[in-house]
Amino acid sequence: MDLILEPWPWYVSGPCIAIVMFLLLYFGRTFGMSSNLRTICAMGGAGKRVKFFDFDWRQYQWNLIVICGAFVGGYIAHNFLSNPININLSEATITDLNSLGFKNIGKSLLPGELFSWEAFFSIKGFLILVIGGFLVGFGTRYAGGCTSGHAITGLSSLQLPSFIAVIGFFIGGLIMIHLIYPILF
Amino acid sequence: MGKYLKFFLVGIFFGIVLVKSEAVSWYRIYEMFKFQSFHMYGIIGSAVITGVILLVASKQLKLKTTEGTYLRVPLKDRGLIRYILGGSVFGLGWALCGACPGPMYILVGTGVMTMLIVILAAIVGTYAYGALRSKLPH
Numbered sequence: 001m002d003l004i005l006e007p008w009p010w011y012v013s014g015p016c017i018a019i020v021m022f023l024l025l026y027f028g029r030t031f032g033m034s035s036n037l038r039t040i041c042a043m044g045g046a047g048k049r050v051k052f053f054d055f056d057w058r059q060y061q062w063n064l065i066v067i068c069g070a071f072v073g074g075y076i077a078h079n080f081l082s083n084p085i086n087i088n089l090s091e092a093t094i095t096d097l098n099s100l101g102f103k104n105i106g107k108s109l110l111p112g113e114l115f116s117w118e119a120f121f122s123i124k125g126f127l128i129l130v131i132g133g134f135l136v137g138f139g140t141r142y143a144g145g146c147t148s149g150h151a152i153t154g155l156s157s158l159q160l161p162s163f164i165a166v167i168g169f170f171i172g173g174l175i176m177i178h179l180i181y182p183i184l185f
Numbered sequence: 186m187g188k189y190l191k192f193f194l195v196g197i198f199f200g201i202v203l204v205k206s207e208a209v210s211w212y213r214i215y216e217m218f219k220f221q222s223f224h225m226y227g228i229i230g231s232a233v234i235t236g237v238i239l240l241v242a243s244k245q246l247k248l249k250t251t252e253g254t255y256l257r258v259p260l261k262d263r264g265l266i267r268y269i270l271g272g273s274v275f276g277l278g279w280a281l282c283g284a285c286p287g288p289m290y291i292l293v294g295t296g297v298m299t300m301l302i303v304i305l306a307a308i309v310g311t312y313a314y315g316a317l318r319s320k321l322p323h
């Protein structure tokens with residue numbers, strides 16, 4: 001039981017993610033989480049205004065079920081399968097975050113500085129969540145996939161477009177962390 | 186409902202794995218983009234290597250899906266600009282709020298309710314892409 005309660009090492013987690021991808025392919029579907037955002041737009045009737053959302057979203061219901069399961073999985077893992085969180089971050093990361101003014105580093109999955117209600121009700125905190133989410137939604141659809149569709153499924157099937165997309169993920173991520181964070185925090 | 190149960194179970198497993206691996210953690214994403222730990226690279230790398238093996242094996246064994254067709258991965262369209270630009274836009278957002286489109290829902294499950302605003306914003310972002318699609322270089 002202790003083995004389950006402790007954080008899982010990368011060499012267990014990575015293959016497990018590949019199994020998720022494989023199972024969805026085995027069920028005749030595919031592993032792509034960002035498609036759900038498009039499906040939700042279509043469900044809300046966006047197809048009446050924008051052609052991109054004019055498709056029968058019911059054929060993607062299975063994927064909405066996957067994210068419902070993911071939500072429940074998150075609940076189960078966090079409430080029943082975890083010791084108190086203390087993420088084993090590298091010393092360098094802790095030092096860097098300290099110098100940006102972060103406290104209680106790694107004591108929860110997400111920093112309170114960004115995800116607490118207090119942060120949400122500040123202008124800066126609100127804008128970070130809204131702009132971050134907007135960029136994720138816009139960028140994944142523009143690139144035709146996210147980490148699951150490109151980095152896992154696309155790379156596993158040796159597709160060049162996915163490799164290019166992953167390079168893009170890193171261009172954006174590195175710009176944010178190395179150039180924009182020092183201005184934000 | 187019966188035909189959807191397997192998807193629900195896969196989703197649960199996915200949620201558990203991503204929490205237990207800490208891949209849903211903003212801190213781990215920050216650390217990854219700082220190249221200060223092998224953890225995330227180990228997860229993605231071992232996932233891809235396992236994925237390659239599983240896909241090659243399925244092809245060799247001519248494995249059929251539960252739908253009766255041969256197991257195949259949908260092919261991405263050819264292109265360059267959309268992948269570099271779109272990928273970079275996603276990367277900016279991923280690094281800013283530390284969550285990609287799978288972990289968002291998982292994190293709500295772990296009790297982070299402010300993640301709902303991120304999901305809402307992501308839906309708006311997807312809608313904005315759809316509306317501007319014909320004007321963007323692909």
